[in-house]
Amino acid sequence: MTGVIPQGTPGIRFGQAAGLVDEALALLEKEPRSSAVLAQRVLGVAAGPTELASELVRTLFRDQPGVRQHDGVWYLAEPPEAAPIPLDEVRFTVVDVETTGGLAEQGGKIVEVAAVEVQGGEVIDSFATLVDPGVRITPWVVKLTGIADRMVSGAPRFDEICDELRERLEGRVFVAHNVSYDWRFLGAEMRRARAVMPRGPRLCTMQLARRLLPGLTRRGLDSLADYYGVEIVERHRARGDAIATARILIHLLAEADRRGISTWPALRQWLSTPPGAKRRGANGEPQTAACDGRSPPC
Numbered sequence: 001m002t003g004v005i006p007q008g009t010p011g012i013r014f015g016q017a018a019g020l021v022d023e024a025l026a027l028l029e030k031e032p033r034s035s036a037v038l039a040q041r042v043l044g045v046a047a048g049p050t051e052l053a054s055e056l057v058r059t060l061f062r063d064q065p066g067v068r069q070h071d072g073v074w075y076l077a078e079p080p081e082a083a084p085i086p087l088d089e090v091r092f093t094v095v096d097v098e099t100t101g102g103l104a105e106q107g108g109k110i111v112e113v114a115a116v117e118v119q120g121g122e123v124i125d126s127f128a129t130l131v132d133p134g135v136r137i138t139p140w141v142v143k144l145t146g147i148a149d150r151m152v153s154g155a156p157r158f159d160e161i162c163d164e165l166r167e168r169l170e171g172r173v174f175v176a177h178n179v180s181y182d183w184r185f186l187g188a189e190m191r192r193a194r195a196v197m198p199r200g201p202r203l204c205t206m207q208l209a210r211r212l213l214p215g216l217t218r219r220g221l222d223s224l225a226d227y228y229g230v231e232i233v234e235r236h237r238a239r240g241d242a243i244a245t246a247r248i249l250i251h252l253l254a255e256a257d258r259r260g261i262s263t264w265p266a267l268r269q270w271l272s273t274p275p276g277a278k279r280r281g282a283n284g285e286p287q288t289a290a291c292d293g294r295s296p297p298c
Helices: 017-030 035-043 050-060 137-143 158-169 179-192 204-211 221-229 238-258 265-273
Strands: 003-006 014-015 066-069 075-076 091-097 111-117 123-130 173-175 202-204 279-280 286-288
Touching: 014 137, 017 035, 017 050, 017 075, 017 179, 017 202, 035 075, 066 279, 075 265, 091 137, 091 158, 091 238, 111 137, 111 158, 111 179, 111 238, 123 158, 123 238, 158 179, 173 238, 179 202, 179 204, 202 204, 202 221, 204 238, 204 265, 221 238
Parallel strands: 091 173, 173 202
Antiparallel strands: 003 014, 066 075, 091 111, 111 123, 279 286
């Protein structure tokens, strides 16, 4: 983070803040967060006046219209003017990446990526490719995935597939199993390619399964595939894992619909509300967390 308080100018400005915003939004996708938590987790401000944390986070979210704040707590909300979108009309793109190993922030790179589009309870399109990372793949990744250096030699570099991948993500809900992992790697690669990161909501099938299937003790990809009878062809390869995740997503969305959660705003609101908690509508009246999806979001 490069943050300065310009001499003689009120307020705070951030340079190169796109990655910080992405990180903050990923936290809010999971649940609402206080200014203090966001300042610590995203900006590294571990202590300080409450007013400072609030001002820092407010500045970070300045150009993010989908972010709301109430009593020091930040959360994601649909624009009030937007009509509720039925889940079967939402376009989801399920993504899986295989990498060289390590963390995205420490130089880890993508060696394979897949994007599978889901709409109306069906897989309607898919894209997958090996990617030449320009660096060696760690031995444990080779053992896990079977992707060796010789396989990616001659494959396209990420900047050569970046535009097509962005087109498949733009205007869709970005979905992955442990969504922050795949999103971080894509973000790191797109920043290196000097591409604009697609803006839009994100959905984690692991989090969705945690809420919809509380009796299931394990919610890894293999466990959910066994639970729903989904066959994973080519485990630990991007296309195989993405297609399996897409089919699991279809089952989870059907489960949400059976609970009366039938629109995208309703699903987002339900996921952001702790189990058993109540929210308040615009008129101040308490409403249940598991809304029926027929009313517009608050």
